[in-house]
Amino acid sequence: MKELIAFPILTLILVVQTAVIARTPLLGGYADLMLVVLAAWALQDRVTTAWHWALLGGAIVGFVSGLPWIVPVIGYLLVVGLARVWVYRIWQAPLLVMFAVVFVGTLFMHILSVFLLRLLGNPLPVGDVFGLVTLPSLLLNLLLAIPVFAMMRDLAGWMYPIEEQV
């Protein structure tokens, strides 16, 4: 039953993203709070619902955004997949994995967005996009990574408490 907390949390994240974060840009880019939260959630050891969160997060972002809905769904699923694979490879340094996942995930999301938007006839100049949108977004996402990781770790600890062995 505790798993249902994904709905209010992801909705709240979307509200914060559209009402606050999207209004505080750095050059042309801004942070993707949903991506950072999903990456941090997928990196928690005991979490078993990361894929569900990615699907739900992608669906609600796709519903609100003017982007084709497939972009956030595929992008967030890839971020979770990346986190799940890397967390077992570099398990000693979860923060390092967090940074790596956020970095690669952001790049992938932006490449996918630009590719699909250009495919749909949106004339996005790649040079401008990289310099004015992607790099500032990367920086902001990496800045958000540490506090979000700490919050998600606390949430995971509350949802999946460690059972004491008798």
Place this chain on the structure above:
Amino acid sequence: MKDFFARSLQTTIIFLVVGGILALALGGYFGSASTWFDNSVVSAQTWVSTRYLAIQDFLTTPRDAVTLRQRNVELESEVSRLQTQIIELQQQITETQILAALVDFSHANPESTYKAAAVIGRDPSPFLHYIIINRGSNDGIRRGMPVVTNQGLVGRVDAVIADAARVQLVTDPASAVNVRLQNAKTDAILIGSVTGDLALDMISQDATIEQGDVVLTSGLGGDYPPDLLVGQVLNVRKRDYELFQQASIQSVVDFARLEIVLVITNFRPVDISPLVPATTP
């Protein structure tokens, strides 16, 4: 009776004599003796006064400190309450000013009917320039309706749900608006960009454009009503080897600070796609 008068007279004389001596001593008429007397009195007075004040402080200060602390807490809470009130009132004043300007605009343009909406968010993707407003199909908002402020054109409704709508700004990279230059009397296409800058394209090489020329919607294509103010020409790029001139535009709307917008509800966009001839291979 005689004794009574004699004692009274004696007492009066003693008082007068002693009083006179003291007056003379305080007046400095007795030289060093007077100075010694003055110093002694003043020292004694100072000592008593100092001790008294010290004792008074000792007895009264703790009580005052408690009272002051309580009062300080009360005043601090009062100040924070008033500061909150000031912020709320400033917000209300700002909203009232915006609404008053929008009402003036709607009065000045009575041919259209408007629905005011608050901007409640922006698109989660940094590649798109969309806003989210708090009016939807329940309020009569439909896809394609133009959105303006008292300053000028903002964009048009792109998607609608029951109580909210998504508006594509004219600064969006995918936006293209047919406009005309008021002074040059020529048509052009207004396009947005990923940085939010506006530019004019497809301006005829024959047209004479100057900085400051006013840009209005032309109404061609049926997407927007004509004569909505868009902005002013900032600079022109004209090259002989190109087919068209280009110009950058300074928008009259501050898109970073959009709070309240007006949706023109009596305008229906015309779909001219069936009239566009299909290209044959």
